[in-house]
Amino acid sequence: MKKRETKRPSDPSRRKFLRTAATAGIGAAALAAPQVARAADPITMKWQSTWPAKDIFHEYAQDFAARINTMSGGRLKIEVLPSGSVVKAFDLLDAVNSGTLDGGHGVVAYWYGKEAALALWGSGPAFGMDPNMLLSWHNYGGGKDLLNEIYAGLNMNVVSFLYGPMPTQPLGWFKKPVAKAEDLQGLKFRTVGLSIDIFKALGAAVNALPGAEIVPAMDRGLLDAAEFNNASSDKVLGFPDVSKVCMLQSFHQCSEQFEVLFNKAKYDALPEDLRAIIDQAATASSADMAWKAIDRYSKDYEALKADGVKFYKTPDAVLKAQLDAWSKIIEKKSAENPMFKKVLDSQRAFAQRAGKWQGDTLVSFRMAYNHFFAEG
Secondary structure, eight states, X not given: OOOOOOOOOOOHHHHHHHHHHHHHHHHHHHHHXXXXXXXXXXXXXXXXXXXXXXXXXXXXXXXXXXXXXXXTTTXXXXXXXXXTSSSOGXXXXXXXXXXXXXXXXXXXXXXXXXXXXXXXXXXXXXXXXOHHHHHHHHHHSSHHHHHHHHHHXXXXXXXXXXXXXXXXXXSEEESSOOOXXXXXXXXXXXXXXXXXXXXXXXXXXXXXXXXXXXXXXXXXXXXXXXXXXXXXXXXXXXXXXXXXXXXXXXXXXXXXXXXXXXXXXXXXXXXXXXXXXXXXXHHHHHHHHHHHHHHHHHHHHXXXXXXXXXXXXXXXXXXXXXXXXXXXXXXXXXXXOHHHHHHHHHHHHHHHHHXXXXXXXXXXXXXXXXXXXXOX
16 A cells, blocks of 8 residues: 655644844845955055064064054955165155055155154154154144144045054274264264264264165175164174173163054055054064064164174263263254154143153162162
8 A cells, every 4th residue: 555645734833934044144144255256356556665574673564564464354355575675775655655655664754854843753852752652742742633634735645553662772883992072073973863963973984874784884884883772783783893882871762662654545545444454463572572672672782792892882972972962952943943842842732741740750770670680
């Protein structure tokens, strides 16, 4: 006997469930499709730094880009080339402005030749502000608006982010220790920004060179002495090969930070969430760079000493001579340049309040160090 087929009773709720599941599946696929497309076709940007490929500064630039690439989930992909790959270091601002590059990594003081006031973001004693305080002024004391005003006045189609407080830079590398301010007179010396004016006032013959060109110039005798930035950079750039004397502490660049530039048209075309990611990446990179610098610079400082480099504290008389020179420089430039005076007055007002607070509250860490490690 043929087995009789039994039809399953109609179940409206079951049919509704299947229809809902199917619709959800289609919806999920539709939602996933744009995400796949974005991952497959990221927005790409080509940057250049103002630093040689082997310098830790170029590493900082790559760190910044990598953080954005990761935080964007691959939707934005930034590639950072080293100095000279597309343009020379001092031509970076113009290249980003024109769109030759989508962005770049450098320092504001490099654009000193376009507007002297730009060098106030890093050159000189900044009324006693350390680099972190200067970044505070920039972000909360009006500095950012002033920098944007300067770039607009120069017709620079750029968006700027400042980050990364740099530790105090050495006075520089010399053939013999500097004992007094007069020892700088007649020296062929490398520096940049308003530091040029400081060292000229102290009698040096100054030549502004990018980082990669300094040691070769010293090796050929075109420079007698030079400063760049820190133990890690100086070590890898080869300063110990041309000098064994480094003078620590200086007011010429004691409050500097890095600048990340975007071509404004390229930046404005980004979705709002990617622009927010860039903003947050600047804050995160600022902290990470500062922490990395402490670790790496201290290690390379010890390595340089082991390699025979002699470090000396810059005499207070030389530091005082820098401050005296700076007072005259800013008075002269303020009289000549209204924008210079505007930036300087803003810094002065912020520094007078914030510097008083920091000076009154900051304990002597040197005292604690000496207590535990018995150093004079």
